[in-house]
Amino acid sequence: MKAKDVSSSGAPWDLRTRLAAALDRLRPAEQRIARFLLDEGAAYPDLTLAQLAELSGSSQSAVVDLCKSIGLSGFREFRLLWVKEQAERQVRSEKESRLFGTLLVELERTERLLQGRVERAAALLADAREVFVFGSGGSGLVAELCAEGLAVAGRLAFTFKSDEAISSAFFDRDTVVIVISHRGKNPRLAEAMERAKTAGATTILLTSQPATILTSLADEVLLTSCPYGPDLPLITAEIRAIQVAAVHALVTAYTRHTKQPDMDVSAYRRWHQRQGP
Numbered sequence: 001m002k003a004k005d006v007s008s009s010g011a012p013w014d015l016r017t018r019l020a021a022a023l024d025r026l027r028p029a030e031q032r033i034a035r036f037l038l039d040e041g042a043a044y045p046d047l048t049l050a051q052l053a054e055l056s057g058s059s060q061s062a063v064v065d066l067c068k069s070i071g072l073s074g075f076r077e078f079r080l081l082w083v084k085e086q087a088e089r090q091v092r093s094e095k096e097s098r099l100f101g102t103l104l105v106e107l108e109r110t111e112r113l114l115q116g117r118v119e120r121a122a123a124l125l126a127d128a129r130e131v132f133v134f135g136s137g138g139s140g141l142v143a144e145l146c147a148e149g150l151a152v153a154g155r156l157a158f159t160f161k162s163d164e165a166i167s168s169a170f171f172d173r174d175t176v177v178i179v180i181s182h183r184g185k186n187p188r189l190a191e192a193m194e195r196a197k198t199a200g201a202t203t204i205l206l207t208s209q210p211a212t213i214l215t216s217l218a219d220e221v222l223l224t225s226c227p228y229g230p231d232l233p234l235i236t237a238e239i240r241a242i243q244v245a246a247v248h249a250l251v252t253a254y255t256r257h258t259k260q261p262d263m264d265v266s267a268y269r270r271w272h273q274r275q276g277p
Contacts, residue, residue, distance in 0.1 A: 045086035109225030122253035129174035173200035184212030
Protein backbone atom coordinates (compact mmCIF):
# COMPACT_ATOMS: atom_id res chain seq x y z
CA MET A 1 0.00 0.00 0.00
CA LYS A 2 1.41 3.41 -0.95
CA ALA A 3 0.76 6.72 0.78
CA LYS A 4 -1.72 7.79 -1.86
CA ASP A 5 -3.99 4.82 -1.14
CA VAL A 6 -7.39 5.71 0.23
CA SER A 7 -9.84 4.24 2.68
CA SER A 8 -13.05 2.52 1.67
CA SER A 9 -14.88 5.85 1.86
CA GLY A 10 -12.60 7.31 -0.81
CA ALA A 11 -10.89 9.78 1.53
CA PRO A 12 -7.12 9.60 2.19
CA TRP A 13 -6.24 8.06 5.53
CA ASP A 14 -4.30 10.29 7.89
CA LEU A 15 -1.35 8.83 9.75
CA ARG A 16 -3.20 8.35 13.04
CA THR A 17 -5.89 6.36 11.25
CA ARG A 18 -3.26 4.26 9.47
CA LEU A 19 -1.41 3.56 12.72
CA ALA A 20 -4.56 2.62 14.63
CA ALA A 21 -5.81 0.38 11.81
CA ALA A 22 -2.49 -1.43 11.49
CA LEU A 23 -1.74 -1.76 15.20
CA ASP A 24 -2.80 -5.38 15.68
CA ARG A 25 -0.76 -6.70 12.75
CA LEU A 26 2.46 -4.82 13.50
CA ARG A 27 5.53 -6.48 14.99
CA PRO A 28 6.17 -5.72 18.71
CA ALA A 29 8.85 -3.09 18.04
CA GLU A 30 6.62 -1.37 15.49
CA GLN A 31 3.65 -1.52 17.85
CA ARG A 32 5.70 0.25 20.52
CA ILE A 33 6.43 3.12 18.13
CA ALA A 34 2.85 3.28 16.88
CA ARG A 35 1.46 3.42 20.43
CA PHE A 36 3.87 6.22 21.29
CA LEU A 37 2.71 8.22 18.28
CA LEU A 38 -0.98 7.63 19.07
CA ASP A 39 -0.68 8.36 22.79
CA GLU A 40 1.99 11.05 22.98
CA GLY A 41 2.78 12.08 19.41
CA ALA A 42 0.63 15.24 19.50
CA ALA A 43 3.25 16.83 21.78
CA TYR A 44 5.89 16.40 19.04
CA PRO A 45 4.76 18.15 15.84
CA ASP A 46 8.16 17.66 14.16
CA LEU A 47 10.18 14.49 14.79
CA THR A 48 13.49 13.38 13.35
CA LEU A 49 14.24 9.70 12.84
CA ALA A 50 16.64 9.68 15.78
CA GLN A 51 14.19 11.49 18.07
CA LEU A 52 11.31 9.14 17.30
CA ALA A 53 13.50 6.09 17.88
CA GLU A 54 14.77 7.44 21.22
CA LEU A 55 11.41 8.65 22.50
CA SER A 56 9.68 5.37 21.67
CA GLY A 57 12.53 3.22 22.99
CA SER A 58 13.13 1.62 19.60
CA SER A 59 15.75 1.43 16.89
CA GLN A 60 15.85 3.64 13.82
CA SER A 61 15.45 0.59 11.62
CA ALA A 62 12.23 -0.32 13.47
CA VAL A 63 10.90 3.18 12.78
CA VAL A 64 11.60 2.75 9.06
CA ASP A 65 9.96 -0.68 9.13
CA LEU A 66 6.85 0.86 10.72
CA CYS A 67 6.66 3.48 7.98
CA LYS A 68 6.71 0.79 5.33
CA SER A 69 4.21 -1.36 7.23
CA ILE A 70 1.60 1.43 6.99
CA GLY A 71 2.16 1.89 3.28
CA LEU A 72 4.77 4.63 3.13
CA SER A 73 8.04 4.64 1.21
CA GLY A 74 10.08 5.40 4.30
CA PHE A 75 10.62 7.86 7.17
CA ARG A 76 11.05 10.88 4.89
CA GLU A 77 7.50 10.50 3.58
CA PHE A 78 6.25 9.83 7.11
CA ARG A 79 7.84 13.01 8.46
CA LEU A 80 6.40 15.19 5.68
CA LEU A 81 2.90 13.87 6.34
CA TRP A 82 3.32 14.03 10.13
CA VAL A 83 4.38 17.68 10.15
CA LYS A 84 1.56 18.63 7.77
CA GLU A 85 -1.12 16.76 9.72
CA GLN A 86 0.01 18.06 13.11
CA ALA A 87 -0.16 21.64 11.81
CA GLU A 88 -3.69 21.01 10.49
CA ARG A 89 -4.75 19.51 13.84
CA GLN A 90 -3.44 22.56 15.65
CA VAL A 91 -5.45 24.91 13.43
CA ARG A 92 -8.61 22.84 13.98
CA SER A 93 -8.00 22.81 17.73
CA GLU A 94 -7.63 26.60 17.85
CA LYS A 95 -10.84 27.09 15.87
CA GLU A 96 -12.75 24.70 18.14
CA SER A 97 -11.40 26.44 21.24
CA ARG A 98 -12.57 29.82 19.95
CA LEU A 99 -15.98 28.44 19.01
CA PHE A 100 -16.71 26.71 22.32
CA GLY A 101 -15.07 29.50 24.26
CA THR A 102 -17.49 32.00 22.75
CA LEU A 103 -20.43 29.68 23.32
CA LEU A 104 -19.53 29.13 26.97
CA VAL A 105 -19.21 32.87 27.53
CA GLU A 106 -22.67 33.45 26.05
CA LEU A 107 -24.16 30.61 28.10
CA GLU A 108 -22.72 32.07 31.31
CA ARG A 109 -24.10 35.50 30.45
CA THR A 110 -27.48 33.95 29.66
CA GLU A 111 -27.49 32.17 33.02
CA ARG A 112 -27.00 35.49 34.79
CA LEU A 113 -29.71 37.17 32.71
CA LEU A 114 -32.21 34.42 33.50
CA GLN A 115 -31.71 34.48 37.27
CA GLY A 116 -35.02 35.29 38.94
CA ARG A 117 -36.85 35.51 35.63
CA VAL A 118 -37.19 31.76 35.05
CA GLU A 119 -38.56 31.36 38.57
CA ARG A 120 -41.25 33.97 37.90
CA ALA A 121 -42.05 32.39 34.54
CA ALA A 122 -42.30 28.95 36.15
CA ALA A 123 -44.81 30.28 38.68
CA LEU A 124 -46.94 31.69 35.85
CA LEU A 125 -46.91 28.29 34.12
CA ALA A 126 -47.93 26.51 37.31
CA ASP A 127 -50.99 28.76 37.69
CA ALA A 128 -52.16 28.44 34.06
CA ARG A 129 -55.05 26.29 32.88
CA GLU A 130 -53.60 26.07 29.38
CA VAL A 131 -50.14 26.72 27.92
CA PHE A 132 -49.17 27.44 24.32
CA VAL A 133 -45.60 27.52 23.02
CA PHE A 134 -44.98 29.30 19.72
CA GLY A 135 -41.94 29.77 17.52
CA SER A 136 -41.19 30.15 13.84
CA GLY A 137 -38.39 28.74 11.69
CA GLY A 138 -35.49 27.51 13.79
CA SER A 139 -37.11 28.88 16.92
CA GLY A 140 -40.12 26.71 16.11
CA LEU A 141 -37.96 23.63 16.67
CA VAL A 142 -36.91 25.02 20.04
CA ALA A 143 -40.60 25.63 20.84
CA GLU A 144 -41.31 21.94 20.27
CA LEU A 145 -38.45 21.01 22.60
CA CYS A 146 -39.85 23.41 25.19
CA ALA A 147 -43.31 21.84 25.00
CA GLU A 148 -41.81 18.38 25.24
CA GLY A 149 -39.69 19.33 28.24
CA LEU A 150 -42.70 20.82 30.02
CA ALA A 151 -44.70 17.67 29.28
CA VAL A 152 -41.99 15.56 30.88
CA ALA A 153 -42.26 17.83 33.93
CA GLY A 154 -46.04 17.35 34.03
CA ARG A 155 -47.11 20.62 32.36
CA LEU A 156 -49.04 19.85 29.16
CA ALA A 157 -48.46 22.51 26.48
CA PHE A 158 -49.75 23.04 22.94
CA THR A 159 -47.34 23.85 20.14
CA PHE A 160 -48.02 24.34 16.44
CA LYS A 161 -45.85 23.82 13.37
CA SER A 162 -47.39 26.44 11.05
CA ASP A 163 -48.13 30.17 11.14
CA GLU A 164 -51.75 29.43 10.18
CA ALA A 165 -52.21 27.17 13.21
CA ILE A 166 -50.68 29.83 15.46
CA SER A 167 -53.17 32.37 14.11
CA SER A 168 -56.12 30.10 14.93
CA ALA A 169 -55.17 29.45 18.57
CA PHE A 170 -57.72 30.44 21.22
CA PHE A 171 -56.64 32.37 24.31
CA ASP A 172 -58.29 33.48 27.54
CA ARG A 173 -57.24 34.91 30.91
CA ASP A 174 -56.23 31.44 32.17
CA THR A 175 -53.80 30.92 29.28
CA VAL A 176 -50.03 31.38 29.29
CA VAL A 177 -48.39 31.90 25.89
CA ILE A 178 -44.64 31.27 25.55
CA VAL A 179 -43.14 32.82 22.41
CA ILE A 180 -39.60 31.93 21.29
CA SER A 181 -38.06 34.35 18.81
CA HIS A 182 -34.33 34.94 18.49
CA ARG A 183 -34.66 38.23 16.59
CA GLY A 184 -37.98 39.28 18.11
CA LYS A 185 -39.29 40.58 14.78
CA ASN A 186 -41.70 37.92 13.47
CA PRO A 187 -45.00 39.68 12.59
CA ARG A 188 -47.09 36.51 12.93
CA LEU A 189 -45.80 35.95 16.44
CA ALA A 190 -46.44 39.61 17.26
CA GLU A 191 -50.02 39.17 16.04
CA ALA A 192 -50.48 36.11 18.24
CA MET A 193 -49.10 37.95 21.28
CA GLU A 194 -51.39 40.92 20.63
CA ARG A 195 -54.42 38.60 20.47
CA ALA A 196 -53.28 36.88 23.65
CA LYS A 197 -52.93 40.21 25.49
CA THR A 198 -56.34 41.34 24.27
CA ALA A 199 -57.87 38.12 25.61
CA GLY A 200 -56.22 38.65 29.00
CA ALA A 201 -53.64 35.86 28.60
CA THR A 202 -50.18 36.01 30.16
CA THR A 203 -47.23 36.13 27.76
CA ILE A 204 -43.64 34.94 28.23
CA LEU A 205 -41.01 35.78 25.60
CA LEU A 206 -37.66 34.04 25.08
CA THR A 207 -35.46 36.27 22.91
CA SER A 208 -32.00 37.75 22.52
CA GLN A 209 -33.32 41.24 21.73
CA PRO A 210 -34.35 43.45 24.68
CA ALA A 211 -36.22 46.14 22.73
CA THR A 212 -38.62 44.89 20.05
CA ILE A 213 -42.37 44.82 19.45
CA LEU A 214 -42.44 41.36 21.03
CA THR A 215 -40.74 42.46 24.26
CA SER A 216 -43.28 45.29 24.59
CA LEU A 217 -46.06 42.68 24.51
CA ALA A 218 -44.49 40.28 27.04
CA ASP A 219 -45.35 40.04 30.73
CA GLU A 220 -42.06 38.24 31.36
CA VAL A 221 -38.97 38.36 29.14
CA LEU A 222 -36.37 35.58 29.28
CA LEU A 223 -33.37 37.24 27.69
CA THR A 224 -30.49 35.27 26.18
CA SER A 225 -27.05 36.72 25.61
CA CYS A 226 -26.77 36.14 21.89
CA PRO A 227 -26.61 39.38 19.89
CA TYR A 228 -28.04 39.45 16.39
CA GLY A 229 -26.41 41.49 13.65
CA PRO A 230 -23.85 41.46 10.80
CA ASP A 231 -20.99 40.94 13.25
CA LEU A 232 -22.65 38.05 15.07
CA PRO A 233 -19.82 35.73 16.25
CA LEU A 234 -22.10 32.69 16.57
CA ILE A 235 -23.60 30.56 13.83
CA THR A 236 -27.13 29.15 13.85
CA ALA A 237 -26.31 25.97 15.74
CA GLU A 238 -24.89 27.99 18.65
CA ILE A 239 -27.91 30.32 18.68
CA ARG A 240 -30.18 27.29 19.06
CA ALA A 241 -27.92 25.78 21.72
CA ILE A 242 -28.32 28.91 23.84
CA GLN A 243 -32.10 28.90 23.31
CA VAL A 244 -32.29 25.22 24.30
CA ALA A 245 -30.23 25.95 27.42
CA ALA A 246 -32.69 28.71 28.36
CA VAL A 247 -35.60 26.32 27.80
CA HIS A 248 -33.87 23.78 30.04
CA ALA A 249 -33.54 26.45 32.74
CA LEU A 250 -37.27 27.20 32.49
CA VAL A 251 -38.29 23.54 32.68
CA THR A 252 -35.93 22.99 35.62
CA ALA A 253 -37.40 26.00 37.43
CA TYR A 254 -40.91 24.67 36.80
CA THR A 255 -39.90 21.26 38.19
CA ARG A 256 -38.53 22.93 41.33
CA HIS A 257 -41.62 25.12 41.70
CA THR A 258 -44.06 22.21 41.43
CA LYS A 259 -41.78 19.80 43.31
CA GLN A 260 -42.12 17.29 40.48
CA PRO A 261 -39.29 14.80 41.17
CA ASP A 262 -39.80 12.37 38.31
CA MET A 263 -40.98 12.27 34.72
CA ASP A 264 -44.78 12.60 34.44
CA VAL A 265 -45.43 9.73 32.02
CA SER A 266 -49.15 10.44 31.60
CA ALA A 267 -48.61 14.09 30.67
CA TYR A 268 -45.85 13.17 28.28
CA ARG A 269 -48.03 10.56 26.60
CA ARG A 270 -50.87 13.07 26.17
CA TRP A 271 -48.45 15.57 24.65
CA HIS A 272 -47.01 12.95 22.31
CA GLN A 273 -50.50 11.88 21.15
CA ARG A 274 -51.42 15.49 20.38
CA GLN A 275 -48.28 15.93 18.33
CA GLY A 276 -49.36 13.14 15.99
CA PRO A 277 -47.08 11.09 13.70
